[in-house]
Amino acid sequence: MIIKSLLSFSIIGLAAWIAAPFCQAEPASNSGQTPPLPDHPVSMVDAVNLAVERNGTIVKARKDLEASAGVVIQTKAILVPKVQVKSGYQIQERSSVDNFVLPAPYTLNLPDQNWNAGIQLVQSIYEGGRLSSALRTARLTKEQAVAQYQTVLNDTLLTVRTAYYDVLLAEKQIAVEEASVELLKRELRDASARFNAGTVPSFNVLRAKVELANEQPKLIKARNSFRVTRNNLANLMGFHLPADAREDVPLLLSGKLEAEPFEADLAALIREGLGHRPELTSLRKVEQLRREDIVGAQSGLRPSVQIFGGYADRNSQFDSDISHDLPGWQAGVQVSWNLFDGFLTQGKVAQARSLREKAAEDLDDQARRVELEVRTAWSQFVEAKEVLESQQKVVEEAEESLRLATSRNQAGSGTQLDVLSAQTALTQARTTEVQATHDYETAVAGVERAAGRVFTPKTKP
Secondary structure (H helix, E strand, O other): OHHHHHHHHHHHHHHHHHHHHHHOOOOOOOOOOOOOOOOOOEOHHHHHHHHHHHOHHHHHHHHHHHHHHHHHHHHHHHHOOEEEEEEEEEEOOHHHOOOOOOOOOOOOOOOOEEEEEEEEEEEEEEOOOHHHHHHHHHHHHHHHHHHHHHHHHHHHHHHHHHHHHHHHHHHHHHHHHHHHHHHHHHHHHHHHHHHHHOOOOHHHHHHHHHHHHHHHHHHHHHHHHHHHHHHHHHHHOOOOOOOOOOOOOOOOEOOOOOOOOOOOOHHHHHHHHHHHOHHHHHHHHHHHHHHHHHHHHHHHHOOEEEEEEEEEEEEOOOOOOOOOEOOEEEEEEEEEOOOOOOOHHHHHHHHHHHHHHHHHHHHHHHHHHHHHHHHHHHHHHHHHHHHHHHOOOHHHHHHHHHHHHHHHHHHOOOOHHHHHHHHHHHHHHHHHHHHHHHHHHHHHHHHHHHOOOOOOOOOOO
């Protein structure tokens, strides 16, 4: 009975040890309060770092990556020895116990109660190829999860970079529209002064007022765009705006909308994209995983071999006293082989092969899409670059044109229409320039994303 007690305590202790990780208290969650927006101007590096830490899409992808670690553990479970604890108790009616008939004076009363308890260690040593396949599957699963996370990360960071440039564009557009409104106000004051002096008709004043009124909605829209884009950027960085932030969104940027030199060769970009895009890496891992599924399916046609060893205790089958136990160690080898399973294994192998072929086709299809994305991104970059280069001198020429038109009008050799036309042309040139700079920067970001490059800002955090 002492041995039985020790064995029982051992079994209970082992069960408690196994269950301990699942019974630990959950870590205390945060208060749920969203921290305020940064009180300092945010650079592109800051925006990217904050998005990596707080963006909801990236956080969920990181949780998926952590969950894949559990899948890896499950995959490797076949390689790890199994500890099995077994016990049982049975009682039956005395009249149903079959006793041996012995010559007198010998008697033998078999027990009407039976119990057993034991613990054993089982290790698979051959599973038809599944053991080595499990190691490869675990590695491929981990690599695929990392590639999937990198895909989400790259897509989200491209969105963050674009949103950052959108804010800078909206800020520049406000400056352009404010300058245009100021020019039209100055023209209105000049026309009013000339009308009061009797040198121009009231039509000039009325026309200046109409031009000014037509320009005001553009300024209002630019300011609203500035609010919306800042709100969008704050959301992508994982922040909620304060409830009282209505007109002035409390988010300042330190970046400048400037076109930095960037060289791109289409052939090199296509090779880079086909070699580095995480989407293709993920699909390559999927295709390899489907190959391992074939190995796993074919293992059903092969034997399974395990070795085991343990310690067990049971009551004697030839003594009615159930406290009479027979403890001892045991070890052995067990082999199982399904010689015929109703074509179940053949069906699994056929399914696995079809899925492997489908995975290969998915990989080829995604490769074609990547090449198309690279070509499209490169074409957009070329367009943005050409437009930007065409606008480099336009603003200076438009400013000079306005100066000449104003001088001619003041000298009496020009008309108010010339001045207003020059002002409109200058506003359009400035708007086109800032838009072209924005399109150039976003095109560069798109090319880098299409080629599978990891965003590396020039300013380190």
